[in-house]
Amino acid sequence: MKLSFLFFIFLPLIVSAHDSEISLLAKRLNLSAGSKAIVQWERVFKSTRKMKKYKIDTLTNEKKEMLKEYLIQHAIDSDQPTIAGI
Amino acid sequence: MYKFILLTFLSTIIGNAAALQSEKELTNKELLQEINSLKKELQELKQSTQENREELEDISDFTEDIEATLLKDKIEFGLGFKTNLDNFNKKYSNGEHVRNNNIWSNKLMLNMKADITDNMKFYGKLSMYKYWGSSAIHPYTYYDNMQGRVPSDSSIYAERAYLNWFFYKDSAFPMALTIGRLPTSDGPSHQFKDNTVRKGTYTALLFDGVADGIVFTTNISKLLHNKNSYIRLGYSKGYGHTESSQTAGNAFIGASNSDIDDTNVVGIFLDTPLPNVKNSLVQLTYSRMFDIVANPLDTNISATGANDNIGSLDLLGAMVELTNFKETNLDLFAQFGYSIAHPNGTSYMLPNGELVGLLGKDGDTSTKSGYSTWVGGRYGFGEKQKYKVGLEYNYGSQNWINLTQGGFDIYNKLATRGNAYEAYMMYVINRNANIRLGYINIDYNYSRSGWFVGEAQKISTVDSADVVERLQSVYLKMNVHF
Numbered sequence: 016m017k018l019s020f021l022f023f024i025f026l027p028l029i030v031s032a033h034d035s036e037i038s039l040l041a042k043r044l045n046l047s048a049g050s051k052a053i054v055q056w057e058r059v060f061k062s063t064r065k066m067k068k069y070k071i072d073t074l075t076n077e078k079k080e081m082l083k084e085y086l087i088q089h090a091i092d093s094d095q096p097t098i099a100g101i
Numbered sequence: 102m103y104k105f106i107l108l109t110f111l112s113t114i115i116g117n118a119a120a121l122q123s124e125k126e127l128t129n130k131e132l133l134q135e136i137n138s139l140k141k142e143l144q145e146l147k148q149s150t151q152e153n154r155e156e157l158e159d160i161s162d163f164t165e166d167i168e169a170t171l172l173k174d175k176i177e178f179g180l181g182f183k184t185n186l187d188n189f190n191k192k193y194s195n196g197e198h199v200r201n202n203n204i205w206s207n208k209l210m211l212n213m214k215a216d217i218t219d220n221m222k223f224y225g226k227l228s229m230y231k232y233w234g235s236s237a238i239h240p241y242t243y244y245d246n247m248q249g250r251v252p253s254d255s256s257i258y259a260e261r262a263y264l265n266w267f268f269y270k271d272s273a274f275p276m277a278l279t280i281g282r283l284p285t286s287d288g289p290s291h292q293f294k295d296n297t298v299r300k301g302t303y304t305a306l307l308f309d310g311v312a313d314g315i316v317f318t319t320n321i322s323k324l325l326h327n328k329n330s331y332i333r334l335g336y337s338k339g340y341g342h343t344e345s346s347q348t349a350g351n352a353f354i355g356a357s358n359s360d361i362d363d364t365n366v367v368g369i370f371l372d373t374p375l376p377n378v379k380n381s382l383v384q385l386t387y388s389r390m391f392d393i394v395a396n397p398l399d400t401n402i403s404a405t406g407a408n409d410n411i412g413s414l415d416l417l418g419a420m421v422e423l424t425n426f427k428e429t430n431l432d433l434f435a436q437f438g439y440s441i442a443h444p445n446g447t448s449y450m451l452p453n454g455e456l457v458g459l460l461g462k463d464g465d466t467s468t469k470s471g472y473s474t475w476v477g478g479r480y481g482f483g484e485k486q487k488y489k490v491g492l493e494y495n496y497g498s499q500n501w502i503n504l505t506q507g508g509f510d511i512y513n514k515l516a517t518r519g520n521a522y523e524a525y526m527m528y529v530i531n532r533n534a535n536i537r538l539g540y541i542n543i544d545y546n547y548s549r550s551g552w553f554v555g556e557a558q559k560i561s562t563v564d565s566a567d568v569v570e571r572l573q574s575v576y577l578k579m580n581v582h583f
Contacts, residue, residue, distance in 0.1 A: 094297055094533075095298065096300065097224060097299075097301070098284060099265070099316045100316060100318025101318070
């Protein structure tokens with residue numbers, strides 16, 4: 016019990032700043048995740064022509080994967096939080 | 102000689118002129134051919150353009166049909182579906198052991214969303230929750246805050262139905278009014294076990310269940326210089342007295358009664374992320390519940406020891422949640438709750454004849470304070486974190502009381518006055534489905550966990566076949582949300 020209480024008290028202190036570059040990358044490429052559905056984003060990443068169109072083809076495979084994950088996570092039909100007033 | 106030279110010169114000129122004439126003729130021919138070819142191409146192009154135009158018109162008609170269909174489909178539906186297998190092992194305070202194995206249940210959730218205008222959106226959730234092979238109506242289903250939250254018959258209940266009305270969207274402090282059957286269930290940090298995103302507004306350690314009310318939300322991100330910061334003021338009715346429930350045949354709904362007051366709940370809530378910590382949430386809560394009713398289902402309100410208002414309750418909470426902490430696939434949360442019950446000395450008679458008040462005995466007016474902590478974590482591993490393991494622990498003191506009667510799971514573990522441990526493994530089948538195998542162990546230190554009426558007695562001093570001392574379950578759950 017005491018341990019859990021201490022964990023709760025000190026948790027905010029043990030975290031450090033971190034921000035994702037992927038959202039910035041998407042912004043830089045002019046890609047708005049909410050403009051497409053999940054399957055449509057999947058189609059983009061399967062098509063060389065479409066990747067070229069969105070300038071995704073110039074990215075490394077790792078970045079491509081991360082960007083794909085980000086865009087799918089925030090796609091128009093992705094699972095969204097349900098919270099009052101948001 | 103001069104003649105010869107002149108003749109040669111003339112013949113050369115004439116020869117060149119003839120050759121030039123012939124070249125000119127050839128170029129004209131070619132040009133003509135070129136023109137003809139271009140004409141042909143132009144004709145083809147015209148034809149193709151015409152065809153394209155016709156095709157475009159067809160596509161435009163088709164697109165309009167799709168648009169019309171989309172506009173006609175005013176409500177967007179989503180699916181939630183859960184199948185649970187529980188194997189219970191209960192130890193009662195008299196030492197008796199009872200096993201209930203192979204208990205299956207299904208929960209169907211139809212999630213609704215409608216974008217009425219840019220400034221007004223509707224959300225709803227219709228639920229059916231039942232045990233396999235049984236459509237017996239669970240008595241708790243009649244409690245308003247438990248409808249659709251406890252396994253009962255195959256009826257569909259409205260678990261959520263609310264409007265979000267946004268205004269001053271472009272101002273420094275955008276605002277929203279949320280009205281209806283609110284998103285008060287399955288709040289943080291239950292989403293980790295469901296492998297979904299946050300599905301409720303309020304900390305699940307304090308509130309979990311169905312509630313009707315109004316919430317006013319202001320975005321204070323600019324004030325705190327911290328994105329996604331909100332202040333909420335809420336009002337809800339925990340119990341609304343209706344005359345129709347008092348006397349059969351009297352359908353005078355909503356009439357007030359001098360013998361019993363409605364239970365009203367007000368609260369203030371702050372949501373904000375930890376500064377510079379991605380995917381974090383801090384929530385601070387204060388709420389007060391006025392005029393708690395002893396038994397919302399008891400229609401007898403005028404006799405001695407009958408249903409009545411028994412006091413009020415303050416609930417305070419603080420929580421921190423970190424999702425995918427530092428991109429390590431580790432999710433962590435810690436919550437703390439504090440309850441202060443103010444009994445007014447009014448007594449209520451239980452079916453066994455015992456007279457009880459709010460968290461105490463007959464006539465007891467002393468303030469009862471309790472607290473609870475809930476901590477846990479989940480770690481994802483394997484390709485695309487297809488595998489996850491999670492651990493949760495919560496502790497509640499003797500007089501801990503909260504509003505989780507319509508809780509996330511049937512154990513209502515967050516109301517425990519004692520220790521509860523839960524461990525689970527999850528296999529993520531795909532983005533929308535997962536299977537969870539888990540074990541839960543609840544050791545009750547005090548009786549009547551989750552009950553507003555009656556004194557919480559130390560379990561070791563109770564010898565009863567009705568009081569559970571230890572509850573264990575090995576469960577298997579399949580969860581689909583789409």
